[in-house]
Amino acid sequence: MRIGIPYGLFYFYYYPLWKTFFSDLGAEVITSSPTCRLTVDAGSALAVDEACLPVKVYYGHVRELCSQDLDYLFAPRLVSVEPRSYICPKFMGIPDMLRAQVPGLPQLIDITVDLSRSDRYLQQDLIKVGRMLGYKKSAIQEAFQHALEENRRCIQIASQGWSMAEAIKIWDGNLLEPPEAGDLSIGLLGHGYSLYDEGLSMGLISKIRQLGCKVHLLESLDAERIEMEAATMPKRVFWTLGRKIMGGVINMNKREEIDGIIYLACFGCGPDSMIGEMAERYTTGKPFMLLTIDEHSGEAGMMTRLEAFCDMLRRRRRVDESQFPAYG
Amino acid sequence: MKVSFPHMGNMFIPINALLKGIHVDVVVPPPVTARTLELGVKYSPECACLPLKINVGNFIEAMEMGADTIVMAGGWGPCRFGYYAQVEREILRDLGYCFDMVVLEAPDSKLSELLKQVKGIGENATLKEAYQAIKFAWFKLGEVEMLEKRLEYLLPRVIDQNQIEQIYEAGVRGIDKAEDRSSVRMVRLDTIKHMDSLARHQRSILKIGLIGEIYTILEPSTNCHVARCLGRIGAEVSRSIYISDWVNDHLVGGLIKPSNHRQILRSSRPYLNYHVGGHGRETVGNAVEFARSGYDGIIQIGPLTCMPEIVAQSVLGRVSETEAIPCMTIYFDEHSAPAGVYTRLEAFIDMLQRKKSLANMASG
Numbered sequence A: 001m002r003i004g005i006p007y008g009l010f011y012f013y014y015y016p017l018w019k020t021f022f023s024d025l026g027a028e029v030i031t032s033s034p035t036c037r038l039t040v041d042a043g044s045a046l047a048v049d050e051a052c053l054p055v056k057v058y059y060g061h062v063r064e065l066c067s068q069d070l071d072y073l074f075a076p077r078l079v080s081v082e083p084r085s086y087i088c089p090k091f092m093g094i095p096d097m098l099r100a101q102v103p104g105l106p107q108l109i110d111i112t113v114d115l116s117r118s119d120r121y122l123q124q125d126l127i128k129v130g131r132m133l134g135y136k137k138s139a140i141q142e143a144f145q146h147a148l149e150e151n152r153r154c155i156q157i158a159s160q161g162w163s164m165a166e167a168i169k170i171w172d173g174n175l176l177e178p179p180e181a182g183d184l185s186i187g188l189l190g191h192g193y194s195l196y197d198e199g200l201s202m203g204l205i206s207k208i209r210q211l212g213c214k215v216h217l218l219e220s221l222d223a224e225r226i227e228m229e230a231a232t233m234p235k236r237v238f239w240t241l242g243r244k245i246m247g248g249v250i251n252m253n254k255r256e257e258i259d260g261i262i263y264l265a266c267f268g269c270g271p272d273s274m275i276g277e278m279a280e281r282y283t284t285g286k287p288f289m290l291l292t293i294d295e296h297s298g299e300a301g302m303m304t305r306l307e308a309f310c311d312m313l314r315r316r317r318r319v320d321e322s323q324f325p326a327y328g
Numbered sequence B: 001m002k003v004s005f006p007h008m009g010n011m012f013i014p015i016n017a018l019l020k021g022i023h024v025d026v027v028v029p030p031p032v033t034a035r036t037l038e039l040g041v042k043y044s045p046e047c048a049c050l051p052l053k054i055n056v057g058n059f060i061e062a063m064e065m066g067a068d069t070i071v072m073a074g075g076w077g078p079c080r081f082g083y084y085a086q087v088e089r090e091i092l093r094d095l096g097y098c099f100d101m102v103v104l105e106a107p108d109s110k111l112s113e114l115l116k117q118v119k120g121i122g123e124n125a126t127l128k129e130a131y132q133a134i135k136f137a138w139f140k141l142g143e144v145e146m147l148e149k150r151l152e153y154l155l156p157r158v159i160d161q162n163q164i165e166q167i168y169e170a171g172v173r174g175i176d177k178a179e180d181r182s183s184v185r186m187v188r189l190d191t192i193k194h195m196d197s198l199a200r201h202q203r204s205i206l207k208i209g210l211i212g213e214i215y216t217i218l219e220p221s222t223n224c225h226v227a228r229c230l231g232r233i234g235a236e237v238s239r240s241i242y243i244s245d246w247v248n249d250h251l252v253g254g255l256i257k258p259s260n261h262r263q264i265l266r267s268s269r270p271y272l273n274y275h276v277g278g279h280g281r282e283t284v285g286n287a288v289e290f291a292r293s294g295y296d297g298i299i300q301i302g303p304l305t306c307m308p309e310i311v312a313q314s315v316l317g318r319v320s321e322t323e324a325i326p327c328m329t330i331y332f333d334e335h336s337a338p339a340g341v342y343t344r345l346e347a348f349i350d351m352l353q354r355k356k357s358l359a360n361m362a363s364g
């Protein structure tokens, strides 16, 4: 039994979970290759023009998997991963969108993950899928427990300063060289499927590291801490990723060792347009930069902006160190 | 206390009636103009969806007229609308305005909840007055919508289209001013009689279903007056949503009138099998309903980057094929040019007309 998992969207949060779950149930899990120009082009040709870059990239990966001789393609409807919160309207429509727009689609496993009220339906869906693969309820439940554990292990790896994409590689048994420590520290925020996908983000994390900065990501912060900080906002943010980002911003804003904050937004992304604005408003004590990308963005332009930002941070620091007030 | 609120089509009429009924000073923001949009665009996040920008423009213009309290609807996702009020408040505070914002959060709202919230705004009103104010507002809304629907039917059929629009507008103003039920009804009856009396031509009329994002459908200034353009080109437009539907389905949980909401959701299957926030699923369901009721074409409208509508648009191609009905999508933002929109509508209608006459030839 061959099951495909596209290298996009929820991959960067839950790959270890689903890989473990399906492997435990005797399936072979196939992923598409890392995002590149071809992925973006293939996805853009299929999706509507107005779709955001991550959705187009996801389509591109699905396209690639269509030619992989799969029994199933795993494309869940990810509505909500915790009570009273959502991911994004687009995640909620993904299986229907693929069915309407991707020719030659393998049969979908499109279970619905909606934990906004309870996890009963998810459990039912899991059992259904497990039975389809020929397993009994107890084995399925065991596989899911194991899967949750493996996902936690991967997040644990990420908390040591790796991006989720790197953590997944390490979790999968690869050895990675730790990034060199730089003289600047930058808090980097955004949705994981854009931030950690080096093909989609045009290598943003590596570029920042190349410029001599240590990159701080959400995963390296204490999860409870983030929730506490986010809870100080006047209205609860009902997007899971957005709420964590806001908690992260408030936290990073307070931390002396972080010199500046960069927010990676996707052009046309709904949550980013609101959270990006709030993040900027909540960053009061240090420089903030909003980087917006889409499928037409160029690497050179991004590099220039990053260089300018780092130069500015270094200047600020020199001024600070020589005891001059930062603003004349 | 001077209370204002955002515009959404003729919504200002019931709100005005409601607030006056609970003895509140009302500032109706000036109608949405290029200046409103300009102000909104200048101070809102660049990538925000258009309704937020227009809200901000409305609020600034209302505060210039002395408003010090803003009433706004809220929500809990999954779409951006639920966070509008927060961002708008921050923007206006930064601009130095001093005001209160009352957010009507309606998660699982009931009529009694709404009543309490309404009474909370009008401190000097009794509960009975609040109740009557709500009823009168609802009545006015119903009467205004009768005018809207009559105009939609007649506009493509009458010869003097300017005149009918003028009659309609005078009628809307009349309903806004009228202070009791019988005068409201009188204005409505007179206006409809007057509209009906205009001379009509006998050309064949195309029927178009207008679907998409709620606010864009309800506030003509955000859609380059699509419905009127279509009427003038000779197409009768049915909208998928009227303000009363929105109030009924979203503010009071379907309590005021029976709703066909469930039927619409059923029709969205198998194309879209889950809600996706905003009106995405309704858009798909309505497209199917229109197709099955013999409409000639469907036009989907929404603000650029509108997430639920993008999901809906993604499956509309399949709807169009399976249900055999032509669909077109138009997104709007601050750069939309009326002339360009008009041209696209004309081309679409031309295509439908050709298709229809071919079909008629084949069958006749």
Ligand code: SF4
Pocket (backbone or CB within 6 Å): A052, A053, A054, A055, A087, A088, A089, A090, A091, A191, A266, A268, A269, A270, A271, A272, B307
């Ligand atoms: S959150 Fe933004 S980037 Fe992610 S799928 Fe939704 S619109 Fe696209």
Ligand code: SF4
Pocket (backbone or CB within 6 Å): A270, B049, B050, B051, B079, B080, B081, B082, B213, B277, B278, B279, B303, B305, B306, B307, B308, B309
């Ligand atoms: S439904 Fe569309 S217009 Fe409304 S908040 Fe969501 S994205 Fe914006």
